[in-house]
Amino acid sequence: MRDLFELTKLEAHxxxxxxxxxxxxxxxxxVLQKFQLTAEQRGLRLEHRFASAxxxxxxxxxxxxxVLENMLENAIRHTPAGGTVRIELAAEAEHVLVSISDTGRGIAPEDLAQVFDRYYRADRGEFGSAGHAGLGLAITRRxxxxxxxxxxxxxxxxVGTTFRFGLPAVPWHG
Structure with a gap:
């Protein structure tokens, strides 16, 4: 219910x-530290690679x-034991690029266009399902x-799935 309320507010600006x-x-x-134990319990390797600058x-x-939690949770949930979930950060032009990859079973080509739609669950190839409402990636996109x-x-x-998102970069003087 919380996710639906949040998504509705995001969509209504x-x-x-x-x-x-x-x-x-x-x-x-x-965020990686929060998911480390879950990944280990599922028999997964949780890796990261950050560009030098x-x-x-x-x-x-x-x-x-x-956003990061939604994407990592999905990657971990859809990766079988012995698999790998990797997050990478890179700079490109005026953006910071984040990639989250997994070695799960992948998403069918016909499902890719709908993966960010509310209630869509690519693992079932249908809208909605028990356990997860199918709102996390819609929230993430918004x-x-x-x-x-x-x-x-x-x-x-x-082979697996890779989600990528970019955010505008700014100077940091912290």
Missing amino acids: EVCPQAEAFPLTELVQD VPAVRADIGMIER IVELHGGSIAVDSAAG
Whole structure:
């Protein structure tokens, strides 16, 4: 219910991010630490790779934390034991790029266009299902767009899935 309320507010533009400049690398490390035990319990490797000079972003820290948590939770949930979930940060032009990849079963090509729709669950190929409402990626997309960013997904059956999003970079003097 909380997710539906949050998504409705995001879609109605009733949410105003409390943006501040911060180093995204620190937030990513904090979020990775939260998921480390879960990944280990599921028999997964949780890896990260950061470019040598990742600029800061100007964003609402809590909202971007939600994006990272949604994406990592999905990647962990859809990766079998022995698999890997990796998050990468890179700088490209005026953006910080975040990639979250998994070695799960992938998403069918016909499902990719709908993966960010509310209630859609690519793992079932249907809208809605028990356990998860299918709102996390819709929320994620709206938050990224609200921050002037973009989000995309690539997937190959039997190989895995990569979600990528970019946020505008800003100078950091912290």
